[in-house]
């Protein structure tokens with residue numbers, strides 16, 4: 001088979017949204033814990049932290065846990081996702097068909113609901129048995145009551161832990177104590193701080209904790225105050241939750257909490273990242289970590305400017321970040337603008353003036369310290385508008401595109417200063433939903449060639465690998481009959497899609513096992529694709545690599561040509 005022919009055999013229409021929202025991948029792992037230890041953090045007022053006992057190189061697994069101590073699905077996922085291994089089964093028939101064609105697990109996973117409660121589901125007898133033995137027997141009756149609304153994840157976690165505590169206090173208390181000892185609820189100062197920062201949230205969690213105890217039938221266990229334990233577990237589960245999302249498409253699945261992974265403090269310049277290999281959680285080194293160094297994850301998108309990060313950490317996690325980056329002040333890479341306000345054209349100044357009044361109430365959130373002159377206010381107003389488009393969840397293609405144009409067109413934002421990269425990811429997803437394959441491909445290429453390498457220097461970073469996978473599947477679609485005309489037009493301009501496909505195939509083959517694991521479902525899918533495609537070509541890998549190298553500058557030129565005026 002020739003290069004020209006190869007893609008026809010694997011062309012599938014991609015409707016699965018493979019562009020994930022920009023988020024730090026969130027699953028951790030706890031390795032055999034000899035490599036790490038929990039001790040007092042050097043971050044002021046941050047309590048304990050996770051420390052390396054051995055040296056790690058970039059990409060090394062620092063911690064790996066088969067399954068976190070607690071995982072709880074979102075209420076919306078309880079009937080289409082396995083409550084034990086967290087594998088989702090796509091319900092939409094078209095999504096299912098397409099995912100199955102690509103060998104992606106949510107395309108062929110089947111889940112069956114528990115016949116006792118009909119509130120949770122499992123993908124296999126094995127998962128159901130393990131779940132029953134460990135936890136479901138404690139919650140099945142409690143959650144089955146028909147007129148009871150579905151309970152939030154933190155409450156369900158507390159119900160299971162209370163059940164285990166009642167049945168086997170000696171054993172279960174060790175686990176419960178580990179969760180309770182996490183900050184903030186594990187520390188009287190931490191609790192006082194959260195009630196000061198957000199009294200309502202604090203009280204809500206206390207009420208939910210009490211509800212979990214009541215719903216569990218007011219359990220008692222000798223020597224234990226289960227009411228207080230229930231409140232602490234709900235509070236700490238909600239405050240320290242690691243969000244779980246599906247590796248292939250970023251669908252939010254639920255939350256996890258684990259004493260080891262959850263001991264890692266946050267840094268805005270993390271040296272490790274959490275990767276979910278359902279249901280295994282792994283923490284991987286992003287750079288060299290010396291023995292004795294503290295290991296940090298980022299709980300949020302660390303490439304946001306510092307005022308946005310601080311606001312997000314306060315809103316979601318109720319703390320003020322004391323990491324080294326934040327201690328150094330705001331003049332860090334994430335905060336730097338590309339241009340100066342004085343150079344902003346009059347057209348953009350006028351737009352910014354209008355935005356100043358529209359966003360008056362939230363300008364302070366976007367104003368850097370000491371910057372409240374007219375220029376700073378206009379910049380803050382543009383930023384407020386752009387983050388609004390990102391965060392409301394209501395924006396359409398036009399709004400997202402306009403927000404990118406506003407930032408980059410103003411001359412102050414580069415393509416790599418947030419929220420522009422986040423908006424690009426959003427736009428790519430929106431184009432995909434609208435079946436605008438070529439536009440999604442262009443943005444994906446811009447992300448691959450320019451934006452993501454600048455934001456995440458590690459080639460094995462999961463978001464880079466996932467984006468490469470999206471682009472490769474889009475090329476596949478563009479090589480199909482439906483896009484023949486466009487294909488020829490691109491070829492005339494020097495963009496040889498079928499050759500470039502191999503560039504992505506090789507990239508994925510090399511980096512997926514490192515970003516995830518060789519035995520992860522994602523690595524299996526990319527490996528299968530690689531084997532299938534390579535079996536059908538007459539060239540050797542070396543020959544193909546040479547062709548890719550020669551074709552690559554055309555792809556880079558395409559990325560470079562994605563400018564505000566070409567939108």
Ligand SMILES: C[S@@+](CC[C@H](N)C(=O)[O-])C[C@H]1O[C@@H](n2cnc3c(N)ncnc32)[C@H](O)[C@@H]1O
Nearest residue numbers: 046047048182183240262263265266321322323
């Ligand atoms: C998941 S726990 C991490 C373990 C925690 N330090 C402990 O002692 O249990 C998250 C809590 O740690 C603290 N923390 C984590 N990162 C921090 C940071 N960068 N600055 C200040 N406090 C931090 C906050 O109290 C936060 O609520």
